[in-house]
Amino acid sequence: MAFLRNLNQERIVFAITIAIFALASLMLPGFFSAENLVAIVRSISVLGILALGMSIIIIGRGIDLSMVAIMAMTVAWYLQMLNDGTPDGFALLLALSGVIAIGLINGFLVAYADVPAIFVTLATASFVFGFVRSQLIDTDAVPVPDGHWIEFIGSLRFADVPIEVFIFAALAFAAFIFLRFSKWGRYVYYAGDNPEAARNAGMPVRPMMVLRYVLSAISAFTAGILTAGSLQSINTRVVNSTLLYDIVLIAVIGGIGLSGGKGGVRNVLVGAALIGIMLNAMTILDIPLLYQNLIKSAILLAAIIIDGLLNPRDEQTAQQGDI
Incomplete structure (x- = not known):
């Protein structure tokens, strides 16, 4: 009985992850090969970086639907400037300025104009995609220039482990320190749990909210750079893919409550491991993409229902309109 009382969503998902990994290793040819394990870790790293940014938003009781658009379009604009002959330092400065903007x-808009985050970020995603694709880049797929440092990063490994893994580990550690040990990180939890009480206690809830969306945008740009390095290009059509749902799925299934104020980096690690292993196994099984999306949608729906049961939204939460 004591064991059952200690169970929570994070521990259950971790146990399921171990079980799926063990079964796939025994039953799927090539799954446990060194090459495939590296591919799994590499995909988990990029998804995890995106999920770190999303999780900081969700813990503070929000949502960011513009992450994939920021990731793809700002990196595509950066690469386009490089291919057009713009000096690297100036191009990177412009791209980062756009990301922060x-x-x-x-x-x-979320903090000071009180517009629900779901509408703000959905509109931002559409605008960023449309503006960059129509005004700033020439094609859907923008290649990395030969000999550029992004190309070098894509091939850089330490002990046969891609650099993305180490970058993800460093960012996960930084996010952990920020959330658990910094004053502003604690504000994220307080505001997510009860924004009105946090504001009445004198916490800078609105500036902290702005900071969260800036951090989310920067994490998206970082993931885009690593993706471009891995593929030697960035394809803007990823904006219309299911990547955004994978990011939300990692956060929710890992145990980060959509009602805010709950969760952390460990939940991201568990959720990213499960989704990365599951997607890789489905690919080896040659399950059509349509059915993969159906399976992921069913898992996301189940995770949201479970989250609603474990973390019921009170009347004050429902009035926030952030999710």
Whole structure:
């Protein structure tokens, strides 16, 4: 009975992850090969970086539907400037300025204009995709210039482990320190749990909200750079893929409550491991993409229902309109 009382969503998902990994290793040819394990870890790293940014938003009682658009379109614009002959330092400065500006706009509209985050970030995603694709880049897929440092990062390994893994580990550690040991990180939890009480206690709830969206945008740009390095290009059609749902799925299934104020980096690690292993196993089984999306949608729906049961939204939460 004591064992059952200690069970929570995170521990259950971790046990399921271990079980799926063990079964796949025994039953799927090539799953446990070194090459495939590296591929799994690499995909988990990029998904995990995106999920870290999303989780900081969700813990503070919000949502960011613009992450994939920021990831793809800002990196595509950066690469397009490089291919057009723009000096690297200036191009990177412009791209980063655009990323931070998008995060500031999202945060300002949610925090100070009181527009629900789901509508703000959905509109931002559509605008960023449409503006960049029509005005700033020439094609859907923008290649990395030969000999550029992004190309070098894509091939860089330590002990046969891709650099993405170490970057994800460093960012996960930084996010853990920020959330658990910094004053502003604690504000994220307090505001997510009860924003009105946090504001009445004198916490800078609105500036902290803006900071969260800026951090989310920067994490998306980082994931985009690593993706471009891995593939030697960035394809803007990823904006219309199911990647955004994978990011939300990692956060929710890992145990981060949509009602806010709950969760952390460990939940992201568990959720990313489960989704990464599951997607890899389905690919080896040659399950059509349509059915993969159906399976992921069913898991996401189940996770949201479970989250609603474990973390019921009170009347004050429902009035926030953030999710």
